[in-house]
Amino acid sequence: MSNLPFTQPIGRRGLLKAGLFAGAGVAAAPLLSACGSTGGPGTAGGPLTWSAWANPGEGERFREFAKQLTKKLGVQVNFQPVVGDYESKLLSQLSAGSAPDVFYVGDGSMSKMIATRQLRDLTDYLDSGKAPVKLSDFHKGLIPWCRPADGSPGLFGLPVDCNPTVFWFNKDVLADAGVTTDPAAHFEAGTWTQDALTDLLDKVRATKKKGLVIGSGWFDWFGFITTFGGTVFDDTGKAVFDTDPKAQDALTWLFEQLKSGNITYGGSLPKGQSVDALFYAGRLATMQYGRWVLPNVKKLKFGYDIAPYPSLSGKDIMPVPVATAALVVNAKAKNRQKALELLGDYVSAEGQTFRLSGGGNAVPSIEGLDRVVTEGHLPAHGKLFNDIAAKGYALPTTLAGNPKLSADFAQLANKLFMARNQTAKSFSGKLVKLLNGAS
Known part of the structure; x- marks a missing residue:
């Protein structure tokens, strides 16, 4: 990750726009393991687009990741970079019906997107037994903001990775x-x-x-x-x-x-x-x-x-506190099943290892990946990143909503x-x- 010129005091929205919540380290790694299909509507073919905030170095790595996902999923996967104000541009795309199939959402935007039915509920996919990741794999304090603010059922995003203080x-x-x-x-x-x-x-x-x-x-x-x-x-x-x-x-x-x-x-x-x-x-x-x-x-x-x-x-x-962002599926994604598979592979243990190893700047959002934060033994007590993330909490729901x-x-x-x-x-x-x- 490049040396970012922070201004003081650095705020949550500044972090979001700087792209600091997403891990950028993508090193050589094997292809992601197969993810089963749940079938059902929305399984038509066609290319997939996914979007995230990224600096130039991250953008190049994400494009390489898209190539790997193309091979894995059997459909063309295109990374769509967003230059400038990610949130504003994403909202404009959603309003125009041109938003990506899968995209990042910051904690300040999730509740509104859920309330306006912009996102697909992930509950059935995770409960199918065919997803490469389970809800219980994630640090529990990172999940509440991905649910409806009014307490109704549903889960509309999964943390891509995180950054505990x-x-x-x-x-x-x-x-x-x-x-x-x-x-x-x-x-x-x-x-x-x-x-x-x-x-x-x-x-x-x-x-x-x-x-x-x-x-x-x-x-x-x-x-x-x-x-x-x-x-x-x-x-x-x-x-x-x-x-x-x-x-x-x-x-x-x-x-x-x-x-x-x-x-x-x-x-x-x-x-x-x-x-x-x-x-x-x-x-x-x-x-x-x-x-x-x-x-x-x-x-x-x-x-x-x-x-x-x-x-x-x-x-x-x-x-x-733990900073995090979520990956979500557009409710209007034409190839819904492949979009879900992309999301599952992206946040799975193999997906997070692939993205965060080799100089990554974030911490896995799931348990059992100590090797990611201890590589190179820098810092000496790097394992604590995972231990702290496991005990931490994302944006409280009162503020997220x-x-x-x-x-x-x-x-x-x-x-x-x-x-x-x-x-x-x-x-x-x-x-x-x-x-x-x-x-």
Whole structure:
């Protein structure tokens, strides 16, 4: 993946448009295993088109993958790249009846496409026993946003791969700050606690370098609530982090660190600065990003590694946000059966291994593929990518089901972070009022 010029603070929509959720590493691999046919209507012949966001390097690899799928499926498979605003162009294609047979959907668009019947329900295909992947193969926290927002039955997409937030750290910056036990070593010793992180940040701040930067989107700070045992949304989808005791404790800690300077709000960084650029330059000790930065990090001259977020116990991997996108089938696909087979092969174990091996920048969305994230032993604790993904969660359904609310939420959070006069209670109270629709 190419070196992408992020702006700060990097948001969920920015990630989507940059194409960071899709794995790009396609290495030499055997053809995908056969996928049985379920028969039924929509099995007429004809070429298939599929579409995804991609930078030039990814586009070339996707075209090679399309050649492999053409051989496997016995029909012509054409990759249709989208230049520019993927979401807007896809919506225009759907409106005009010219959308691809199979395509990527980001978490901010899924609910609307389901509600307007643009997508094919995948339930029967997965239940047929002939698909090369089962729903139970996927990390369960990545699935809810692919279902109808109103709770009705159906499954309309499968995660192509994912990117869990992990705790990247610069070993050299930490050593210069006098940190003798890095986050990975703390985790292995069962001592990677909130206090251990605070001590690390205190020491880094004393060197005049930054320890940690957060943004305003849910992806940027929900993890600091859930990793310390707090609850953001209850089982009904109601936001409760304004009253949940552990959530309040976690936010109190977060605002204490912001006040002390141990944590920096990304929206306050000088124009042109970004989290990843600061990390690459050796001016930031840690960053909470996914595997998408690995191709760039590998080029760095300093030591680096990853760890989970800290936890109250110091030894547990707790739920944190995971970025993902889904592959879906157009409800109007003429060759429905082959479109389903394409989807099944794409997200299967062999399909994900094919796409993500050899320098890939994402993490499998299914279990049992440790070899993908441990190749080359970079970073040293790369296996943790899979372990963290297995415990994590995608965009919560409350936000996934209401894109406007999701955007308003991030804007209000930004305003509150910039105000610099918030407490955990006032900050969470205003945001929960918005999320729960209180007047």
